[in-house]
Amino acid sequence: MAWPIDGAPRLRSLLPQRHGGSGRGASLADLGRPGARVVARDLAGPAGRPPAALGQRPWSAAVSTEATVRLTVAQAVVRFLSVQHSERDGHEHKLFAGCFGIFGHGNVAGVGQALLEAELNQPGALPYHQARNEQGMVHASVAFARMRNRLSTFACTSSIGPGATNMLTGAALATINRLPVLLLPSDVFATRVSSPVLQELELPHTYDVSVNDAFRPLSRFFDRVWRPEQLPTALLGAMRVLTDPAETGAVTLALPQDVQAEAHDWPAELFARRVWHVARPVPEPAALARAVEVIHSARRPLVVAGGGVMYSEATEDLRAFAEATGVPVAETQAGKGSLPYDHPLAVGAVGSTGTTAANQIAAGADVVIGVGTRYSDFTTASRTAFANPEVRFVNVNVAAFDAAKQSGVAVVADARETLRALTDALAGWGTEPAYRAEAHRLAREWDARVERAYTLGHEPLPAQSEVIGVVNEVSEPRDVVICAAGSMPGDLHRLWRTRDPKGYHVEYGFSCMGYEIAGGVGAKMAAPDRDVFVMVGDGSYLMMAQELVTAVQEGIKVIVVLVQNHGFASIGELSETLGSQRFGTRYRYRNAATGRLDGGVLPVDLAANAESLGVRVTRTRTIEEFRDALRHAKAEQGPVLVQVETDPLVPAPGSESWWDVPVAEVSNLDSTREARRTYEANKARQRNFLAAGGSPESEHVRGASR
Missing domain, CATH: 3.40.50.970 (Thiamin diphosphate (ThDP)-binding fold, Pyr/PP domains)
Structure with missing residues (x-):
């Protein structure tokens, strides 16, 4: 979990009295769990700036708790976002590199006006970038966040109705990939005086639902700011989730268009420079001990490196672990690059789109060490990749939800910190030279196939x-x-x-x-x-x-x-393997003679x-x-x-793996019936991994560790 760093011991007022009065409001900022214990060296920035003395406000001047600033809600949002920063390992990053947006009647006079004012009065504070499609601007923001290891992102503002719903796909993508982005869809009037407004969804059974409620299942945090007084808690909640490695994803603050333009007297300290510490949770000793015991018992262990290795900046620590123990490393899509492709212990991609090297090692692995992976169906080849009947799993993940998968030994902690701890705890232990040589040989054989394909x-x-x-x-x-x-x-x-x-x-x-x-x-x-x-x-x-x-x-x-x-070549190939004969996947004219899309190529x-x-x-x-x-x-x-x-009918070298896409149980097509027989044979190889600890022997392992 992330929290703002502040060395001041006093309680800080965040909310003024209702209706913008100057009195003291509820003191919320320091009523949560305490911040991290830090020492002076932890506070030094990358530019070599000397840290503030402990006990002082480290990066912002003292602000009177009685001072207020009169701004619209939209102006307050922009000013607040412009002074948010993230920090990890003593290095600061501007949390929001800017704001993407497409303006419509829902936000042009609210967030749009606020961004204009900021651009004129504080150039560079929160730069505006014009997009062409709301979905596209979310994708750009997510890609930015991925490249910056989730320490920096963008805000995205849209109008109401279709402008907002265009961001839904991007929200789902961000949340599924555990990547931070702040979405600011405009919403219908809070006062309801003008309802139904242009692009408003009306429902006969309620007045408090809009199309923006579709963001709820797609967001890691959702709030609708009906009143200015609600904004501070909404903003702080949003920042907490965006900067929490275990919780991050799409964060949505729906802003009714009339509320955006409403003025309010805000506590000046709301706009003080704020730094959110991104924690590196260390492994619990008992969980680490269980993981070490399972790994110690392995003869053919395999690391599956996921995106968490990247976001934790743990690639060098993974290399050190692999070289110290001789455990081969396979990679998910998000984890590809965790080791260079030519490292002696790199066996490459694993799963449905994997290399034969990684998949052969995976099939015989007796312990799988998942680091920062969520075990998607492509990684597990729809739960057929890890075929050893005695296989067990050790899962290192900052999110408990992912660490518990495959019924594995869960180590809920930062990837870098855990890899370092495992390397130390396993000192003197390693795999047999013959196993390392086998992994290296398989990887080189695969690379020769790559060269031929190139x-x-x-x-x-x-x-x-x-x-x-x-x-x-x-x-x-x-x-x-x-x-x-x-x-x-x-x-x-x-x-x-x-x-x-x-x-x-x-x-x-x-x-x-x-x-x-x-x-x-x-x-x-x-x-x-x-x-x-x-x-x-x-x-x-x-x-x-x-x-x-x-x-x-x-x-x-x-x-x-x-x-x-x-055409849609990928689905065309899949269609063919499933007995559907590439139906509907080529770009062809409709043939007047057949009535089908099998005419000439569309130019x-x-x-x-x-x-x-x-x-x-x-x-x-x-x-x-x-x-x-x-x-x-x-x-x-x-x-x-x-x-x-390119020629769509020339396939790349295969993975000798499987992906579960159901085939019709009954058909009068020979191609479909044949595909169904193949499907049922593969389906029989699937495993559930329901036993605690990942194997029937898990109770013995757990008992031995007590």
Whole structure:
């Protein structure tokens, strides 16, 4: 849990009397749990600024508890957000790098006016960025937060009605991926005098529900500010969740449009500079002891590294753990890059989109050490990947919800702190040299398959694996590849040679078509010193390409690789394996003779579309042309799109794994009946992992540890 750092011992008043009076209000700020114990060295910032003496207010001047500032609710929100900071390991970060927004009647005179005033009076305090689609601006914010390890993000303001509901998909994506973003959807009038207003949802059984209530199940924190007096507690609650590694995700504060413009006398100290400490919870000794005991018993252990390794900045600690113990490391989509691809103990991607190396090791693993993973169905191959009947799980996660999965030994703690503790506790213990050699051999065999996939020489159109190979070749180690949906995330997970912890950025929690370009914009804003390669298929491009205009407007250089195969190739391949014959997945004219979508290819020129938006475009047809175009794109200053057509019928090397997508039980199609037989055979291999501790022997293990 995060809390603001403040060395002052006194209680601080947060709320004035109702109606903005100058009297003392309820003293709320210090009635929660106490802050962290810190020493002077913990308070030193990255710029070498000397820390304040303990007992003093470390980063803000003293503020009179009687002083008030008269502002509208929207102005108060903007001013408050502009002075919020996060801190971890003594390093501060501006919590909000800015505010994305699209203005409508619901927010133009509220938050819009407040952002204008801030831009004129305090340039740079909370910069405004114009988006083209509300969903896109949330994606950009989430990508920014991921690149910044959840220590910084954006706020997003929208109008009411469709402007607000356009953010729902982004909210779900943020929460599923455990990434912070602050959503400020405008809402209907609190006074109800003008109701029903334009774009208001009316329900006959209640007046206190709007479309914004759809954010409730998608948000880690939701509040609607009906009165100005409610704002301070709403803001502080929102910041608490945004900066809590175990709770973070989408945070929604719905702001009725009349309340946004309402003036109020606020305590001046509400707008004092505030620093939220992002904690690193250490493992409980008893939980650590149980984990060590289980690992000690292992002969074929495997680490599954998830996104928590990245967000905890624990990649070097994972390397140290692996090298000290000889435990191989497999990676989820969010954890890819936890080890460089060529590290002797790296076996690569695991699960449905994994490497044969990782999946073979996973199949025989007797202990799986999950670090910062939520064990999605792709990671577990729909619970068929970990096939050893005696397998047990040790789960290191800052969130108890995730740590308890697979009935494993739960270590609810920070990934970095736990890896360090495990390395110390396991000193002198390690896997057998033969097991390490086996893992390394399997990884090298897989890499040879990757090299062949990179250099197929397929004609007349290249294979997608060849395109991935060229992007990997042309990109520098610190460059970033972005993707989210279609066949490319699976191919990238298996084939991409990751050389830097932040070099791989595939959104595969929600796997949202349309994330790619907007996410690329956000990633580049977070890491302007890295080139960002956005790999997107024509299906995802057609879903959401509008933020290319934002990239042009802001001068943000993203290199978009548009892989065009004239259809939904990923689902086409899946459809074929499920006996559905690629039905409805190709971009074809309706055939007048058959009445079906099996006519000629639709002549959609997506490159021309990008060009019309102001993007520099290069069209290529061969791998040589594509390689040259990418090298030229590296030298450009603004957004670039390189189009390449590929053959959708050339698959990448397979994972020898499975993903549970049900097949029709009855059908008159031979293809479907055959697919159903295969499905039932795979379904029989699924496991529930219901025994406490992850194996039938868990009671013995637990008893031995008492």
